[in-house]
Amino acid sequence: MFDYGHFRFESKQALFDKAITFWNPDKTKFWQKAGIDLVIDRREGYCLHDMSGRRLIDLHLNGGTYNLGHRHPELVETLKGALDYFDIGNHWFPSVARAALAESLIKVSPGMKYAVFAPGGAEAVDIAIKSARYATKRRKIVSIIKGYHGHSGLSVATGDDRFTKIFLSDQPETFIQVPFNDIAAMETALKGNDCAALIMETIPATYGFPIPKDGYLNACKALCEKYGAMYIADEVQTGLMRTGAMWGWQAYGVQPDIMVTAKGLSGGLYPISACLVNEKTGEWLNEDGAAHISTSGGAELGCIVGHKVIEMLLRKETIANVDMVTEFFREGMKEMMERHGDIFTGVRQKGVILGLEFNHPEGAVSVSRALYEHGVWAIFSSLDKRVLQWKPGVLLTARLCQEILDRFDAAMPRARELLRSADKVN
Amino acid sequence: MSEALLKVPDAALEQARMMLDRARWGATRFQKLDSATTQRIVNAVAAAAHGKAQHYAEWAVRETGMGVVAHKRMKNEACSKGLAETYSGENFVSPRIDEAKKIVELPRPAGVIFALIPVTNPVATVYFKTLLALMTRNAIILSPHPGAKACCADAARMLADAAKAAGAPDGVIQVLEEPNIPLIEKLIADERIDLIVATGGPSVVKAAYRSGNPAYGVGPGNAPVLVDDTADIKLAAKRIVTSKAFDNSILCTNESAALAFTSIAESLLAAMKAEGAHICTAEETQKLRQLLFTENGFNVGMIGRDGSVIAKEAGFAAPDARILVTPVDLVQPEEKLVREKLCPVLAFARVSNIDQAISAARSMMRNSGAGHSAAIHSRNETNIMAFAAALPALRMAVNAGCSLGASGYETNLGPSMTIGTGFAGGSSLSENLTPQHLMQYSRIAYNKDASETFGRFAGLDPLNLPKAARPAASLVVSNPETDELRRELRKIILEELNAVLAA
The missing domain is CATH 3.40.605.10 (Aldehyde Dehydrogenase; Chain A, domain 1)
Structure with missing residues (x-):
């Protein structure tokens, strides 16, 4: 019996049944088929506990939502303190929490002028696109094939067919897609002088973190300038110190006109995201500040958590830790590749963002499952199943890192076994 | 705010x-x-x-x-x-x-x-x-x-x-x-x-x-120093004054009270005076007692101050004093001046022989200083051994200033800023911290039976051990036709690899 006070479940199976009946049958069944029977129960630090009580080290982090860990005590205390005083607030009025978070975001984002808040990444991307259209008076938006920016009206149109066609939400006339790392294709898309913006994940996450070629992002930005388009940096997964700098674009030396941050800004506790705009793209905030409205965008509780998140990320100890984790997995994965080079063939890495490449077309699916059986939760890239997303948190400790690597090593024979049987089925 | x-x-x-x-x-x-x-x-x-x-x-x-x-x-x-x-x-x-x-x-x-x-x-x-x-x-x-x-x-x-x-x-x-x-x-x-x-x-x-x-x-110190009738009095006086004046007695190994055999007490006082000590009158001693010990314990404002400054604060003049010597009659914890003093004030008492010296030293260390330090100036091994054996101190500097002697800078004890006071002084550490x-x-321990020979570990560096040859793991779907070829290939690759690793 799992008694949560508000509701009770007889067993884990009872939960599966209800999830299938009332919530999402396909998603529920998908994971069961994949051998991942996870229902996250307790959680703390970088660990999850399944309803069965099994502990899993979280290297998925929901794309960096749990960048600082699950329920970080300092963030929990921050939110609890805030709940004694604040609520979501009223978006119509200036607020201390929104002003404070906006100031701290702008201070760490050179070139940016205002922060516009939203409850999640997709809505923040919509604001980014609207701001670019406002500034350029153009409609077309260029994005990367296999890029990912969310599921709301405008953001979903930038993404993969899988998420648009089923809802008749594709808009191929105004949303152009080009291959990643292909500068000629980018120029072809932009040279008509009719694009409002290029939107770019600094390292495309859902695509498995292919690393931009040297100079690629800078060249894209130069093309934007040449053809009058705004450069939107989607920093949802690459921001908040995950590349070793506060924002990924800083690590690559590319100055965006607009940028978006979400996920980790919430501390995993209270949803909040932000679209930061420069002077030109933020001019609408002088002309008609109520042109975009969001009741829970910039909820004051989220602002207070976000403010604390930024404070924690700027500590010298955090910055040192990112470097240590980065170095650890650089060395550690090199060693793992030496040991398991028959299946594990490559590593893409920038800071604590890693994509592990396997030589089997669905290699990462089997590895993910083998790791799951060995107490580590890391998800494959849904748009490139050769690649396992490997997303350690910025505060991971030396001990947990070593444990992760030991578990990874121990899981490889099982991964081989799963790959073998996958081949037999095929 | x-x-x-x-x-x-x-x-x-x-x-x-x-x-x-x-x-x-x-x-x-x-x-x-x-x-x-x-x-x-x-x-x-x-x-x-x-x-x-x-x-x-x-x-x-x-x-x-x-x-x-x-x-x-x-x-x-x-x-x-x-x-x-x-x-x-x-x-x-x-x-x-x-x-x-x-x-x-x-x-x-x-x-x-x-x-x-x-x-x-x-x-x-x-x-x-x-x-x-x-x-x-x-x-x-x-x-x-x-x-x-x-x-x-x-x-x-x-x-x-x-x-x-x-x-x-x-x-x-x-x-x-x-x-x-x-x-x-x-x-x-x-x-x-x-x-x-x-x-x-x-x-x-x-x-x-x-x-x-x-x-x-x-734990805290409260070191007695004994000068017996075999000591080189001039040298002892010089060492004690220098040690007591060192950094104004701020090391916890500094001498707290000098115990002098009666027979040499006057000449020791005279020698200390010649080294720059100010020998206090009974009235001055009382003034210091009042200044240094308040209701809340030692007057922390006086820690590590110059002797002349302390004298001035107490209400008398000792302008050039390196240390202040306060003669006392009673060497028991109720005499405040024989407690720990991290300032250049040294209590001074006469003892008639080694037994009396031991009881006096033990008495002053009864409430504070157990497990810490002591010093002796003597040429008499029996006295030295008796003093060391009877006192709850874990180190005793001989013919050296206690400040730098017990802390290992003027003796061959471990030079240390952390002086273990042992079980007697509430510590798990009995030595000078090194x-x-x-x-x-971590210990690798072989079977002690003679038939089991000990390995050759010289030259093996745990940080840089030769890599063990690993059997090449591989993902191969079994196929009898190609298996033989693969085995052959694998063997060749392994040999190549091992050759590279060995090089």
């Missing part, structure tokens, strides 16, 4: 906890460095510390108002290059092989050391504990006394920079910039700490032992 409207987390504590994680990374990486690299880091840090000895001596006196610049400089030098030289021939990094016992010992550094730094010897203790930690490949977090936080923090940053430049991993030297008692009490209980080394007042030491973490805490105390060993 008024009280905040929102309840907020203690950011200073949270940040300090992050320092523990950073230290763990540092320690983990440090343990992968070899002996030569470790030595290079130690030497570089010692040299940097030595170069700033005068700078921090001045700063410490300025900030704390305690001690003497020239003496602090000496301590800073002794605790930098001095330490590096003392231990230059020792190796705390490589395995030790005992062929006879068929045992190999592999060094295990403590890991993350939390070091409490006293206000009395701030920078010297920062130097001392940091160098010991580096010699043994530990990470150290320094927690200075709030009264000396600025000089300590600056010194720690300087040492950290020097360590980093010499190749030490990030995070092996860190300092709490804004220490306070509640913060430290919470922090030392954190299980991420491997070892606490607490030098400071009894409350700090007790807190360290209460924390639940392994700890070395050391590098060995900051590490342990």
Whole structure:
């Protein structure tokens, strides 16, 4: 019996049944088929506990939502303190929490002028696109094939067919897609002088973190300038110190006109995201500040958590830790590749963002499952199943890192076994 | 500032906890460095510390108002290059092989050391504990006394920079910039700490032992010094006055009370006077008693002050006094002047023979100073042995000043700023703290039966072992036709690989 006070479940199976009946049958069944029977129960630090009580080290982090860990005590205390005083607030009025978070975001984002808040990444991307259209008076938006920016009206149109066609939400006339790392294709898309913006994940996450070629992002930005388009940096997964700098674009030396941050800004506790705009793209905030409205965008509780998140990320100890984790997995994965080079063939890495490449077309699916059986939760890239997303948190400790690597090593024979049987089925 | 409207987390504590994680990374990486690299880091840090000895001596006196610049400089030098030289021939990094016992010992550094730094010897203790930690490949977090936080923090940053430049991993030297008692009490209980080394007042030491973490805490001193009728009186007087004047008695090993055989007492007083001691009248002695001991214990404002300043505060003049000698009749705890005094005031009492000397010394150490230090000036081995055997002191300096003798700078004890007071003094440490105390060993132990021969471990470096040839793991779907070919190929590749690895 799992008694949560508000509701009770007889067993884990009872939960599966209800999830299938009332919530999402396909998603529920998908994971069961994949051998991942996870229902996250307790959680703390970088660990999850399944309803069965099994502990899993979280290297998925929901794309960096749990960048600082699950329920970080300092963030929990921050939110609890805030709940004694604040609520979501009223978006119509200036607020201390929104002003404070906006100031701290702008201070760490050179070139940016205002922060516009939203409850999640997709809505923040919509604001980014609207701001670019406002500034350029153009409609077309260029994005990367296999890029990912969310599921709301405008953001979903930038993404993969899988998420648009089923809802008749594709808009191929105004949303152009080009291959990643292909500068000629980018120029072809932009040279008509009719694009409002290029939107770019600094390292495309859902695509498995292919690393931009040297100079690629800078060249894209130069093309934007040449053809009058705004450069939107989607920093949802690459921001908040995950590349070793506060924002990924800083690590690559590319100055965006607009940028978006979400996920980790919430501390995993209270949803909040932000679209930061420069002077030109933020001019609408002088002309008609109520042109975009969001009741829970910039909820004051989220602002207070976000403010604390930024404070924690700027500590010298955090910055040192990112470097240590980065170095650890650089060395550690090199060693793992030496040991398991028959299946594990490559590593893409920038800071604590890693994509592990396997030589089997669905290699990462089997590895993910083998790791799951060995107490580590890391998800494959849904748009490139050769690649396992490997997303350690910025505060991971030396001990947990070593444990992760030991578990990874121990899981490889099982991964081989799963790959073998996958081949037999095929 | 008024009280905040929102309840907020203690950011200073949270940040300090992050320092523990950073230290763990540092320690983990440090343990992968070899002996030569470790030595290079130690030497570089010692040299940097030595170069700033005068700078921090001045700063410490300025900030704390305690001690003497020239003496602090000496301590800073002794605790930098001095330490590096003392231990230059020792190796705390490589395995030790005992062929006879068929045992190999592999060094295990403590890991993350939390070091409490006293206000009395701030920078010297920062130097001392940091160098010991580096010699043994530990990470150290320094927690200075709030009264000396600025000089300590600056010194720690300087040492950290020097360590980093010499190749030490990030995070092996860190300092709490804004220490306070509640913060430290919470922090030392954190299980991420491997070892606490607490030098400071009894409350700090007790807190360290209460924390639940392994700890070395050391109790307070209260050293008696005996001068018997076989001593070289002039030399004894000179050594006692010099030791008592050293850094204005701020070392916990300083002489608290001199016990003189009656037969030589007058000549000893005269000799001490000739060395610059001011021998107090009964009236002056009473004034000092009142000044130094308040209802709340020792008057901390007088710690480490000049003798002339203390005399002035007490209400009499002793303008050139190096130390103030206060003759007392009673050597029992109720005579306040025979308690610990971290200032250049020395109680003085006559004893008729060694037995009386022992009872007097034991009496004064009954309430404070157990397990700490004592000194004797004598040529009589029986007296020396009797005094040492009867006293609850764990070290006795012979014919040397106690300040620098018991602390190992003028004797062959381990030179130390942390003096173990043993079980008698509420401590798990009985010796002067040395590098060995900051590490342990893992032991490879062979069957002692003679038929089982001991392996050849000489030349094997646990940090750099030859890679074992691994059977090549491979993902091959079985196919009888190609299996033979694959086996052949694999064999060739393996041989190639092994040849490369062996090269």
